[in-house]
Amino acid sequence: MSDVSPYAVPAIVLITVATLAIGAFGYRISRNTSDFLVASRTVSPRLNASAISGEYLSAASFLGVAGLIMTYGVDMLWYPVGFTAGYLAMLLYVAAPLRRSGAYTLPDFAQARLRSTWVRALATGFVVLIGWLYLVPQLQGAGLTLSTVTGAPAWVGAVVVGVVVTLNVAVGGMRSITFVQAFQYWVKLTAIAFPAMVLLLVWFHRDGAPPPPAPAEWVVPLAGLPGEHPLFATYSLILATFLGTMGLPHVLVRFYTNPDGRAARTTTLVVLGMLGVFYLFPTVYGALGRIYVPELLGEDNADAVVLVLPGAAVGGLPGDLLSGLVAAGAFAAFLSTSSGLLVSVSGVLSTDVLGRWSGSHGSVRDFRRSAMVAGIVPLVLALQAGGLSLSTVVGLAFAVAASTFCPLLVLGIWWRRLTPVGAGAGLLVGGGLSGAAVLLTVLGPPLDGWPGALLAQPAAWTVPAAFAVMVLVSLATPGRVPVDVGRTMVQLHAPERLRLPQR
Amino acid sequence: MDEQPPQRVRVVLAGGERRPRPEAAAREIEEQTPVGEVLVRGLIRTQLALALRVSLLVGLLFGVQPVLFALYPGAARTEVLGLPLPWLLLGLLAYPVVFGIAWAYVRAAERNERHFTDLVNRS
Numbered sequence: 001m002s003d004v005s006p007y008a009v010p011a012i013v014l015i016t017v018a019t020l021a022i023g024a025f026g027y028r029i030s031r032n033t034s035d036f037l038v039a040s041r042t043v044s045p046r047l048n049a050s051a052i053s054g055e056y057l058s059a060a061s062f063l064g065v066a067g068l069i070m071t072y073g074v075d076m077l078w079y080p081v082g083f084t085a086g087y088l089a090m091l092l093y094v095a096a097p098l099r100r101s102g103a104y105t106l107p108d109f110a111q112a113r114l115r116s117t118w119v120r121a122l123a124t125g126f127v128v129l130i131g132w133l134y135l136v137p138q139l140q141g142a143g144l145t146l147s148t149v150t151g152a153p154a155w156v157g158a159v160v161v162g163v164v165v166t167l168n169v170a171v172g173g174m175r176s177i178t179f180v181q182a183f184q185y186w187v188k189l190t191a192i193a194f195p196a197m198v199l200l201l202v203w204f205h206r207d208g209a210p211p212p213p214a215p216a217e218w219v220v221p222l223a224g225l226p227g228e229h230p231l232f233a234t235y236s237l238i239l240a241t242f243l244g245t246m247g248l249p250h251v252l253v254r255f256y257t258n259p260d261g262r263a264a265r266t267t268t269l270v271v272l273g274m275l276g277v278f279y280l281f282p283t284v285y286g287a288l289g290r291i292y293v294p295e296l297l298g299e300d301n302a303d304a305v306v307l308v309l310p311g312a313a314v315g316g317l318p319g320d321l322l323s324g325l326v327a328a329g330a331f332a333a334f335l336s337t338s339s340g341l342l343v344s345v346s347g348v349l350s351t352d353v354l355g356r357w358s359g360s361h362g363s364v365r366d367f368r369r370s371a372m373v374a375g376i377v378p379l380v381l382a383l384q385a386g387g388l389s390l391s392t393v394v395g396l397a398f399a400v401a402a403s404t405f406c407p408l409l410v411l412g413i414w415w416r417r418l419t420p421v422g423a424g425a426g427l428l429v430g431g432g433l434s435g436a437a438v439l440l441t442v443l444g445p446p447l448d449g450w451p452g453a454l455l456a457q458p459a460a461w462t463v464p465a466a467f468a469v470m471v472l473v474s475l476a477t478p479g480r481v482p483v484d485v486g487r488t489m490v491q492l493h494a495p496e497r498l499r500l501p502q503r
Numbered sequence: 504m505d506e507q508p509p510q511r512v513r514v515v516l517a518g519g520e521r522r523p524r525p526e527a528a529a530r531e532i533e534e535q536t537p538v539g540e541v542l543v544r545g546l547i548r549t550q551l552a553l554a555l556r557v558s559l560l561v562g563l564l565f566g567v568q569p570v571l572f573a574l575y576p577g578a579a580r581t582e583v584l585g586l587p588l589p590w591l592l593l594g595l596l597a598y599p600v601v602f603g604i605a606w607a608y609v610r611a612a613e614r615n616e617r618h619f620t621d622l623v624n625r626s
Contacts, residue, residue, distance in 0.1 A: 077593035081565070084598060088561065088605050092554040096612070220579045221572040221589050234569045262616075265609050272605050276598030283594045414551050486540060493547050495616040498623060 005311055007324030008149035015187065015328040019335050020168060022180045043178055043257045049270035051178040052254045054185030056083075056271075057278060058134070058337035059141025062188060062330050064390030065279070067302035069286025073218035075225050075234060076286070079391055080279035082241025084272060086398075089406075090246040091268040096261035097413045097492040104256045105348055106249060106405055113412045115482045116420035122427045124352040126404045127249045128374075129435065131345035133397040134248070135338055135378035137390040141303070142334045143382070144390075148304045149327050158382045161331075165338045166375030169346060170368045178257060184336035189278055191329020195310045195322040196281040199288055202314055212290035229453040236457035237395060243463060244398030247405025249348075250340035260496045285309055303390050306330070346370035395457075396438045403430035403462040407470050413492055415471075416485050422474025430466025434458045546619045550612060557608050564600065568592065 043051075061083060068076035103109035110116070110123040139158040146157030203209060217223030222230040245251060258264040289296065289305040292313040296302050307330065310322035349370035404427050411418045411426075437458035440447075447455060454461065474481075482488070572579045572589060581588045586595070 074587070074589050074593065077590070077597075081593055081597045081601075085561070085565070085601055088601055089558075091605055092557055092608060219587050219590075220576060221569065231569055231573055235566075238565065238569075262613065265612065269602075269605050269609055272602050276602055279598060280595065283590075414547065486543075489547065490539075490543050493550065494543060495620055497620055 005149060005320040005323035005327070007320050008327040011324035011328035012146075012149070012331045015331050016164060016335065019180060019184075019332075020164070022183065043259075045258070045263050045266040045270055047178060047182050048254065048257055048263075048267045049274060050182035050185045051257075052181075052251065052267065052271050053274040053278070054181040054183070054188065054336050055250055055254065055340040056248075056275070056337070057185065057188050057333055058394065059138045059330070059333050060391045060394035061278070061282070062192065062333040063141055063144070063303050063306050064137070064394065066282040066285035066289065066306045067304070068391050069283055070289040070305050071297060071302045072225060073214065074221050075230065076391075077283065078234060078237050079241065079395070080282060082238055082398075083245070084275045084279055085242050086245025087268055087272050087275065089242050090251075091265060091272070093410050093413065094246045095255060095264040095268045098252070098409070099255050099258050099264035100261045100492050100494075100496070101488075102256075102491075104253065105344070106247070106252060106408075107348055107352055109412065110408065110423070113482070113488055114418070114420040114423055115484070116424070119420050119424045119427070121352065122424055122431075123405075123408070124348045126400070126427065126431050127348045128345050129431070130247065130397055130401050130404075131249050131341045131374070132378045132381065133400060133438065134250075134394060135341050135345075136382045137393040138334050138338045138341070139379055139382035140393075141330065141390050144301065144303055145307060145327060145330045145334075148301075148307045149323070155383055158379060161334045161338060162375055162379035162382070165335060165342055166371055166379075169339055169342045169375070170371040178254075181336055181340065184332045185274065187332040188329050188336075189274075191325050191332065192278065192281045192285075192306070195326055196284040198318070198322060199310065199313055200284060203288055203291070207291075210291060212287050213294070214290050218290075228449055232453050232460065233457045236399075236460035239463055240395060240399040240402050240457070240459035242402075243406040244400075244402035244459070246409055247401030248397075249344035250337070253340075253344055253347075262496070282306070288313065342371060342374055345374040349374055393442075396441065399457070399459040399462065400431060400434045400438060402459050403434040403466045406463065407466045411467070411470055411474075415474075416489060417474055417478065417481055418470065419474045419477045419480035420482070421477045421480050422470045422472075425473040426466045426470030429469040430462050433465060434462040437462065542619070542623060546615065549615050549619075553608070553611055553615065557604060561601075561604060565597070 061080070065076065065080050068079060098109065101109055101112055103112050106127055107120045107123040111120040139162050140154075142161035143154035143157035146152050146160065147154045212218075222234065225233055255264055255267070258267055285306045289302070289309050293305060293308050296305055296308065306326055307323065310326060311319040313319070314322055346367055347370075350366040354366040354370055407426050407430060408423055412423065437455045440455050444455075446452070568589070579587065579589050583591050
């Protein structure tokens with residue numbers, strides 16, 4: 001970009017240093033997991049909801065959604081709607097029972113419910129896969145942001161965020177800091193909402209509210225989508241986002257910090273409100289971007305619209321200041337989401353892989369080594385992958401989550417007859433099919449027609465396949481239903497105020 | 504959030520020394536007697552039915568939109584409040600609608616749990 005705001009780099013440095021500082025401070029006051037867990041029981045639903053929202057609003061939400069809306073139009077509104085409604089599905093089927101299960105991670109849940117170590121191992125594998133898939137676009141977004149505001153090559157930003165987050169997590173900074181993530185939500189909301197309101201004012205008062213110059217297929221649903229089967233793509237995207245949220249590893253961990261099942265419900269409700277407010281704004285950037293920065297459309301980097309638009313539309317010192325603000329917000333998004341993901345991935349790597357290997361069962365040293373591995377792999381992938389839009393890759397991560405952990409959680413919580421064999425088979429089929437579709441989409445040759453449509457948005461067939469396999473194989477192996485399923489069900493569903501003695 | 508006079512929920516941590524004796528029915532649940540089993544199964548069925556009903560509502564509200572606009576492209580061009588209808592529905596109204604449904608669900612789910620607790624404590 002030609003005009004660079006002089007405030008962008010200082011703003012990015014400021015937000016990074018603030019994050020590291022709060023992280024370091026938190027490390028001093030909470031040294032081990034049990035400190036964290038005890039403290040967590042006092043976290044109020046509102047603080048917890050800010051933390052969940054802060055961790056959840058990623059590069060895809062902050063930059064990607066606006067870019068997609070600007071390029072493709074109204075159909076892309078399904079992304080933010082789905083990212084939000086995913087918490088509704090979580091509320092309906094998962095939130096309270098999961099908190100009551102006492103499981104801290106998805107592998108913990110799998111083992112507690114099914115009493116099977118190999119299902120646990122499978123779940124671990126998919127946590128790592130989904131975490132990495134979700135980390136790649138965060139790092140790409142960081143590269144894009146830094147190259148947009150400074151003109152540096154794209155790999156610089158990815159390396160900066162990758163290294164900062166990895167070191168921070170390895171040192172223990174972000175581990176337990178609900179407060180940091182909560183702070184990041186308000187940073188991001190301010191950074192997207194305030195410039196958006198200024199932009200709307202400028203558009204309305206100074207320029208007389210011109211309509212966005214756009215062809216009809218941008219305004220009307222199903223006309224502007226790439227590919228030949230827009231209706232299928234839309235439904236598949238709806239299914240992936242509505243059902244995928246509950247399977248994201250970094251989301252689930254935060255539910256453990258609720259004091260009880262009831263608080264878990266309240267927290268989810270507040271999250272829905274917070275996300276709803278945030279997602280009103282990317283649309284503003286997408287629509288106004290058509291008016292003020294149409295040159296982004298041709299260049300295949302519409303993801304930068306949020307960063308460039310304030311400077312282009314407002315101009316002068318106010319424009320520079322607003323550009324600095326959105327750049328800081330974008331970095332807050334990369335830092336918080338990647339930290340959350342990295343903590344989850346290195347957590348399961350250290351307890352389930354390294355710990356088991358070395359026999360030390362998740363020591364702090366294992367956690368640090370895992371954080372290094374967990375951070376370097378997506379960094380390498382991010383440097384290799386190019387050309388895919390941020391929200392597309394995130395959408396694929398949602399599809400894998402919806403095809404694996406959604407059936408595991410929903411059937412595990414509500415269906416007594418689920419067996420370890422059935423759950424494992426379903427995970428393998430759902431994860432294998434959706435994972436293969438992701439690989440072919442990202443690495444394979446471009447495909448047309450139905451094969452292309454089915455692979456680009458796989459959820460519509462991989463989610464039902466996973467559910468069907470889990471149910472059918474479980475019915476075929478009735479002897480393998482865990483003997484203590486009755487007790488588990490009581491624990492998952494009985495309200496805490498019954499004061500049942502906990503196990 | 505509704506800030507009604509807070510109804511205190513006592514959370515009893517495992518290992519507390521002075522835990523009140525579980526009520527008779529609560530003990531039946533805990534010990535997996537046939538009566539307890541029936542009680543918990545009833546609660547699970549009620550909560551699942553509620554969740555499925557809400558899902559059906561959400562599925563209808565959102566699921567019909569793509570098909571509707573595919574079948575009646577004219578509807579997609581209608582402008583309401585200066586915005587094309589699909590933009591208004593997805594860009595603006597979707598969020599308060601989802602929040603409202605979630606709020607109603609939370610109230611209903613907690614009512615179900617209250618009934619269950621009352622039932623257990625009475626028996």
